Amino acid sequence: MTEFIVVTSGKGGVGKTTTSASIAVGLARHGKKVAVIDFDVGLRNLDLIMGCERRVVYDFVNVIHAECTLKQALIKDKRFENLHVLAASQTRDKDALTKDGVERVLNEFRDEGFDYVVCDSPAGIEKGAFLAMYFADRAIVVVNPEVSSVRDSDRILGLLSSKTRRAEAGGDPVKQHLLLTRYNPARVASGDMMSIEDVKEILGIEVLGIIPESEGVLAASNAGVPVILDETSHAGLAYDDAVARLLGQERPMRFLDVPKKGILSRLFGS
Amino acid sequence: MGIFDFLRARPKNTATIAKERLRIIVAQERSARGSPDYLPLLRRELLEVIRKYVNVDQDAVDIKVEHEGEHDVLELTVTLPDKSQAPAAAGEV
Secondary structure, rough: OEEEEEEOOOOOOOHHHHHHHHHHHHHHHOOEEEEEEEOOOOOOOOHHHHHHHHHOOHHHHHOOOOOOHHHHHHHHHOOOEEEEEEOOOOOHHHOOOOOOHHHHHHHHHHHOOOOOOEEEOOOOHHHHHHHHHHOOOEEEEEEEOHHHHHHHHHHHHHOOOOOOOOHHHOOOOOOEEEEEEEEEEHHHHOOOOOOOHHHHHHHOOOEEEEOOOOOHHHHHHOOOOHHHOOOOHHHHHHHHHHHHHHHHOOOOOOOOOOOOOHHHHHHHHH | OOOOOOOOOOOOHHHHHHHHHHHHHHHHHHHHOOOOOOOOHHHHHHHHHHHHHHOOOOOOOEEEEEEEEOHHHHEEOOOOOOOOOOOOEEEEE
C-alpha cells in the first residue's frame, strides 16, 4: 500500500522543501521505498536541497504529458538507492499540472510498489498546492511560531478537510500533523515567541515534531545534503525523531530547553 | 539575564498578544468556512441596491448562514443610519 504524504503550509519560506527532503531521506533510511515530488512548477528547488540539480533530465510535467516514462524522469538518490526524486518543471507554467495527469502519475508510483510518496507543495493555495494535497492520505503542515504562518496553516487545514479526494469521498479524512520549524526555545522563554502549546491550542491538531532553529539547516541546503543526515545538528536529529513518529514509534520531544549561556554572556546579557 | 538588563526597557510579552490575536481571527475565519462562495458578492450587490435608497455604511449589511436541523437559514441584517434611529431591519430569506 502506497501512502501519499503532502508537505504543505500555505505560507512560503517556512521550510516545506527542507522538510520534504528530510522526511523522504528519513523514510528511505528506514528501508522504505520512497519518492519525493516537487509540485512547485516554475520554481523548482527540491533538486537543489536534495543535491541532484545537475542530474535532472526529465521532470514531472514531462511525465504528465507522456514525453518520457516515469522511470526516465526519476532521479535515483546517490546515498539511498530506494529513494527517488521527481523534479518540477522549470520552464512551464503552473497550469501544466492537471488533476487527471497527477492522478495517473501517482497511480504509477503505487503500481511500482513505492511505500511512500512525499509531495512537496508550493506556497499559496493555487493549483499546484491544491493538486499536491488533493490525493494525500496524510498531511504534514509546516508552521513557524509566528502569526501569519499560523493563520495560513489554519486555512490549509480547512482545505485539507474539504478539498481533497478523501474529504470528497467522505470516508477516513486526511491524517493531519503539525511540524513546528524555526522553533527558538530562548525566545519562547523570554515571551517573544509563541510556544508549542500556544500553536497547538490555536490549531487544535497533534504535533509530529519540533525542529529547532539551527545553523545546520542553511549549511545543509548549501551543501545539497538534507539536514536529517547531519547528526551534529539538532534540526537533523529532530527530523529523525519526526520520521520515527511517522512510522509509529514513540519519541520524546527534544531540544526544547534554553541552551545554557557562558559566564560572560550571563554578566553582560546577549 | 545580565546584571545590566535593568537598564533596558522591559519588552511586553508579545507572544501572548500574538496568541490572543490569532485566537480571534482563526475563530472568525473558521466560522466563515463552509458557507457558500457567493456570500461576499451577494453582500456587495445588496449593499449597492440599498445604497440607492438609503445612505448606509460600507459594513451595514451582515449576512450569515445558519444551520437549523435539515435546512440552512440565510440571515440578513441591515443596519440603517443613525438619523432615523430605526433599529436594525432584519429579514430572513
